[in-house]
Amino acid sequence: MAASSSSSVQAGPSPETRQLQFEQGVAISLHLWLSLTVAVQNNLGGPASADKRDWFAGAVVEMFPSFVDLAQASQPPQPQPPSSSTARQPPLPPPSSAQKKGPPRDPEAEDVEATLLQVMWDEFETNVDDESEVEVADRILRVRAQCAAGRFDLVEDLRRRWLATRGKSVAVQVTDGGDQETDWESADDDDDDDDDGEDIEMSEAPPLVAVPRERTPPEVDGDGFTKVTRKKR
Secondary structure, X not given: OOOEOOOOOOOOOOHHXXXXXXXXXXXXXXXXXXXXXXXXXXXXXXXXXXXXXXXXHHHHHOOOOOHHHHHHHHOOOOOOOOOHHHHOOOOOOOOXXXXXXXXXXXXXXXHHHHHHHHHHHHHHOOOOOOOHHHHHHHHHHHHHHHHHOOOOHHXXXXXXXXXXXXXXXXXXXXXXXXXXXXXXXXXXXXXOHHHOOOOOOOOOOOOOOOOOXXXXXXXXXXXXXXXXXXXOO
């Protein structure tokens, strides 16, 4: 069961810092997802595939309650001094069942996995069948738990991995047995030496844009079966 985020928010980094680190962790996790990287490089989501990936990160973040909102909701209400008008008012009725509900909870791992698969199909026309969405969802939930505890070790580790692969393309090779082997290769290996003196800010992270996009429905043939296609545009 997913734990309530509000109970995990403790003293330490501000809610704004926790939220920023969580958003960066989600964005970097998607940038490191091999299936999504291949889809973006091959424009399977159309010419705006890179922008769709940024929107994808924002959509995943919105599945979780904001640390800022949770912190504000956990603050006790300020007592108001009684006035002559309020003193004559009848007592308030007991809270309803809806009001008795606790703070919003984080989604279950299965919900995150289902969202990852659905967006990959709807936006990138890619059917992920290697169960890599399980690893990505688990990584996102671990990032969430660490940020709630005021720790950002995993986010920093993901950021270092992303900086190491930034600017490189993914080579996909098919072996005799039909299995695919992948490897990160530089877009220009001759420029590796020129990058030694470049200073990279460790705070850099992929952008995150939460803008709704129009989804393309899957194509259905005459027999009523959904076609699984991966086409370049």
